[in-house]
Amino acid sequence: MATLILLNKPFHVLSQFTDERSTNPRSTLADWITRPGVYPAGRLDYDSEGLLLLTDHGGLQHRIASPANKMPKTYWVQVEGEVSDEALRQLRQGVQLKDGLTRPAKATPIPAPEIWPRNPPVRFRQSVPTSWLALTISEGKNRQVRRMTAAVGYPTLRLIRTQIGEWSLGNLQPGESRAVTINVPDTPARTPPKTRRRHRRT
Incomplete structure (x- = not known):
């Protein structure tokens, strides 16, 4: 069994328990x-908000965080401008x-969420409209969502992760968390590979 904590990470909080900066330290997970004995399974950028998972089980942590597992992650993304069909296609x-x-x-226009x-x-500019997308990706390049929207011409203004795999943010408010118990199958012990006995030459 493993403990999994679902946290709504607030804006401008590091997704780690300490800050290496000695001056002007930033808010960390230790504040929330x-x-x-729990550790983040993956990360969420300092200037992003939403779902961050923490667990006390190394195998579950790897399953969630490893790029090889291609676990889907869904974000609500507020961008500058009205997103075109061509940008969605890209x-x-x-x-x-x-x-x-x-x-x-997966990229879908959505109404502004409540x-x-x-x-x-x-930041708000009267002359520039904004719009929202639900964007689901299955990889974890550095600051990927922000770079993707910028590459198609729509800078990200606000980024909120709402789902990781089967776990969703639900009605958690910033800084709130809830713990769930996960049944993690035992991984069979690996059998050491047989080594070939080397014969001494005579």
Whole structure:
């Protein structure tokens, strides 16, 4: 059995328990999670919000965080401008970034969600409209969602992760968390490979 904690990580919180900066330290998970022995399964950028998973089970942590498992992650993305059909097509087919072509994403326009206000608020310009997308990816390049939307011409203004695999944010408010118990199958012990006996030459 494993403990899994679902946290709604607030804006401008590091997805780790310590900050290496000695001056002007930033808020960390230690400000929100007091349960000992749990560690983040993956990460969420400092300037992103939403679902972050923590667990006390190394195997479950690997299953969630490993890029090899291609666990889908869904984000609500507020972008600058009204997203065109061509931009949606590019996101769905894969976007060329400096570190390679992304896998095809699920990209769907959505109405502005009814969510908590951000502090500080997103910059607002009367002359520039904004729009929202639900974007699901199955890989984890650095700052991937922001780079994808920028590559198709729509800079990200706000980014909220709402789902990782089967786990969703639900009605958790920023800083709130809930713990669930997960039945993790035991992994059979690996049998050491047989070594070939070396024969001494005579």
